[in-house]
């Protein structure tokens with residue numbers, strides 16, 4: 001079985017640990033059940049090649065094992081091949097893609113697997129493995145999602161204006177999400193929380209059907225500034241783009257910078273890509289509306 005799963009951008013500025021957007025850049029995972037008991041063959045091409053482990057600790061394998069455990073059937077042996085296009089530790093949801101991809105792949109490999117591991121159970125397990133739901137929600141559903149934690153995790157997919165696309169500026173080196181989360185304070189001033197709530201609410205409207213509000217709506221008060229020491233060049237690019245009226249943010253936990261645009265082939269997108277800093281890579285991307293797909 002083969003599944004493909006999209007990159008995602010979380011937070012989108014003020015929507016810390018809640019808002020997420022699926023992007024048209026996909027990892028492809030192919031899994032096969034082997035009859036030889038105890039066999040595990042993992043191969044990786046593209047992002048993470050030569051760096052991620054090729055044993056039971058590989059994130060896709062761990063996620064597949066979690067799914068098999070819920071379903072109650074571990075296969076005798078397993079072969080996994082990953083074709084990775086989502087860069088790792090850049091704020092583009094590589095870990096969520098690995099988790100959602102692994103859970104869905106395992107479910108597809110077991111006849112009737114979706115009867116036991118239904119969509120909600122799968123989403124809960126994915127958010128539990130990741131630790132927060134904002135990337136796994138769009139990786140699973142596609143499009144623009146609002147997620148959070150209550151009695152378990154919840155997620156709602158809402159519409160995204162078809163005029164909207166993005167440009168991502170990806171630095172050569174990454175920052176681990178764990179490191180970026182470690183820079184956040186325990187508490188924030190009430191005034192910042194209130195300002196952030198207003199922008200988050202506006203951002204939902206802006207992404208739904210009012211992109212003219214995106215610049216104001218993407219101003220964050222909860223995390224980007226605290227993370228500046230770990231990614232000064234990214235914050236400098238955000239500042240520079242915003243000063244020129246571009247709705248730019250740090251993607252997820254960074255250090256990728258995401259700028260909203262109006263179509264992958266538009267003049268605005270061409271102008272934005274010309275601003276890619278030396279040594280970084282830049283991708284104009286459409287919004288993915290499919291989420292994870294079993295081929």
Ligand SMILES: Nc1ncnc2c1ncn2[C@@H]1O[C@H](COP(=O)(O)OP(=O)(O)OP(=O)(O)O)[C@@H](O)[C@H]1O
Nearest residue numbers: 059088089090091092093094095098176177252253
């Ligand atoms: N496809 C994959 N296969 C195996 N391991 C992966 C894969 N994707 C991510 N990982 C593991 O997760 C780590 C990156 O996760 P991390 O949460 O730090 O960043 P991210 O998911 O790319 O960014 P963000 O969560 O900010 O969007 C990698 O260094 C690797 O250990």
Ligand SMILES: N[C@@H](CCO)C(=O)O
Nearest residue numbers: 010016017177252253
């Ligand atoms: N909301 C998360 C996204 C990265 O996984 C963060 O900013 O830490």
